[in-house]
Amino acid sequence: MNLFFAGGLATFLLIGLPVAFSLGMLAVLGMFLFNGGSFAFAQIPIIAYSALDDFTLTALPMYILMSQILVVSGVGRDLYEMASRWFRHFPGGLGIATVFCCAIFSAISGSSVATAVTVGAVALPEMVRRGYKKKYVLGLLAAGGTLGILIPPSVPMILYGSLTGESVGKLFIAGVVPGIILTLSFMIFSSIQMRHIKEEPATWAERWEASKKAIWGLLLPIVIIGGIYSGIFTPTEAAAVGAVLAFLIAIVVYRNLTFANLKVMILSTVKTSAMILFIIIGAKLLGFILTILQIPQQITAAATATDLSPWVIFILINIVLLVLGMFLETVSILVITVPILYPIITALGFDPIWFAIIMVINMELALITPPVGLNLFVLKGLDKNNTIAEIVKGVIPYALIMVLFIILLCIFPQIATYFTGDVH
Numbered sequence: 001m002n003l004f005f006a007g008g009l010a011t012f013l014l015i016g017l018p019v020a021f022s023l024g025m026l027a028v029l030g031m032f033l034f035n036g037g038s039f040a041f042a043q044i045p046i047i048a049y050s051a052l053d054d055f056t057l058t059a060l061p062m063y064i065l066m067s068q069i070l071v072v073s074g075v076g077r078d079l080y081e082m083a084s085r086w087f088r089h090f091p092g093g094l095g096i097a098t099v100f101c102c103a104i105f106s107a108i109s110g111s112s113v114a115t116a117v118t119v120g121a122v123a124l125p126e127m128v129r130r131g132y133k134k135k136y137v138l139g140l141l142a143a144g145g146t147l148g149i150l151i152p153p154s155v156p157m158i159l160y161g162s163l164t165g166e167s168v169g170k171l172f173i174a175g176v177v178p179g180i181i182l183t184l185s186f187m188i189f190s191s192i193q194m195r196h197i198k199e200e201p202a203t204w205a206e207r208w209e210a211s212k213k214a215i216w217g218l219l220l221p222i223v224i225i226g227g228i229y230s231g232i233f234t235p236t237e238a239a240a241v242g243a244v245l246a247f248l249i250a251i252v253v254y255r256n257l258t259f260a261n262l263k264v265m266i267l268s269t270v271k272t273s274a275m276i277l278f279i280i281i282g283a284k285l286l287g288f289i290l291t292i293l294q295i296p297q298q299i300t301a302a303a304t305a306t307d308l309s310p311w312v313i314f315i316l317i318n319i320v321l322l323v324l325g326m327f328l329e330t331v332s333i334l335v336i337t338v339p340i341l342y343p344i345i346t347a348l349g350f351d352p353i354w355f356a357i358i359m360v361i362n363m364e365l366a367l368i369t370p371p372v373g374l375n376l377f378v379l380k381g382l383d384k385n386n387t388i389a390e391i392v393k394g395v396i397p398y399a400l401i402m403v404l405f406i407i408l409l410c411i412f413p414q415i416a417t418y419f420t421g422d423v424h
């Protein structure tokens with residue numbers, strides 16, 4: 001029976017069926033064959049409704065809309081200019097500035113794609129013009145863009161919280177320190193890799209001028225994370241606050257929000273949100289029949305009954321996530337695997353908040369591993385002269401840094417969990 005579902009899902013995905021419909025069709029087949037035939041179909045609308053009847057999920061379209069507004073308004077451009085003026089005099093200074101800009105924009109948008117597109121559109125031509133090797137720049141941008149799902153607010157963390165019932169506030173706070181450490185690691189490596197380029201420092205007047213322009217982009221993550229951590233508002237409320245603030249910044253400060261690009265932003269938000277929610281419905285339908293057949297329970301029992309060490313099982317889980325990341329995008333991996341992996345992780349005694357951070361870093365790897373690494377194709381689209389092979393070569397060192405960081409988190413889990421105790 002396990003082979004039926006695994007083989008069926010693989011077949012549907014290989015023939016090019018969208019993930020949401022692959023999950024849904026497999027669930028329908030499972031209901032028909034193993035749960036009372038067509039009579040079981042009466043459960044479909046009930047399950048679909050319950051899948052979306054979750055207040056936490058209302059944050060998704062708000063964070064997506066916020067990122068769309070900020071992409072259009074020009075916040076990313078101002079953040080990059082500020083970072084370049086503060087860091088360009090260091091060896092490989094524009095590399096450091098690019099990672100810093102990716103981190104800040106990640107803390108605003110919660111989206112890897114938005115981060116890679118916005119920062120990449122500004123940084124790629126500028127760094128190449130100043131003598132940086134394109135291969136290194138592409139690798140840096142692909143990796144830096146992945147920070148968008150680790151540094152809160154994070155769409156994958158919202159999904160993880162919705163699927164498991166864990167506190168989204170705790171997940172957000174748990175991502176802060178790992179996000180900072182990974183950002184610093186990328187900065188240090190890029191500085192070493194690009195150390196042959198060093199520019200004249202900007203004057204203090206130039207630095208403060210750029211900082212004043214970028215102040216609105218810097219305030220957003222402070223408001224969102226500060227508000228959540230202080231208890232002023234919940235992560236879901238923070239999404240609405242962030243979207244309203246981004247809207248006001250675009251209208252009042254940048255004054256470039258027209259009806260034409262507002263229509264584009266709303267349509268893009270609706271399409272992305274609908275795609276994610278359809279995948280959630282498909283996953284919930286599949287999860288229903290798998291639960292009826294007690295497949296997750298069987299897998300959990302098999303995993304805990306083996307003589308293997310919990311850490312060996314944990315390593316195997318990470319390998320599975322890495323392989324899935326080569327073929328599926330982040331949302332699909334989460335909704336397919338979390339309902340199965342979460343009970344295994346908790347049964348083995350691992351902290352589910354800590355595991356969420358490990359899983360998100362695995363999702364970061366999924367964004368830069370071929371053949372379906374989304375950030376690779378995003379950067380390919382920014383410059384038609386780029387090749388996927390060229391981008392992959394540049395991104396390999398950063399992927400290794402992520403793997404080493406996962407090992408560090410395994411040795412020191414407090415990196416992720418130390419500040420989560422007071423958050424609800």
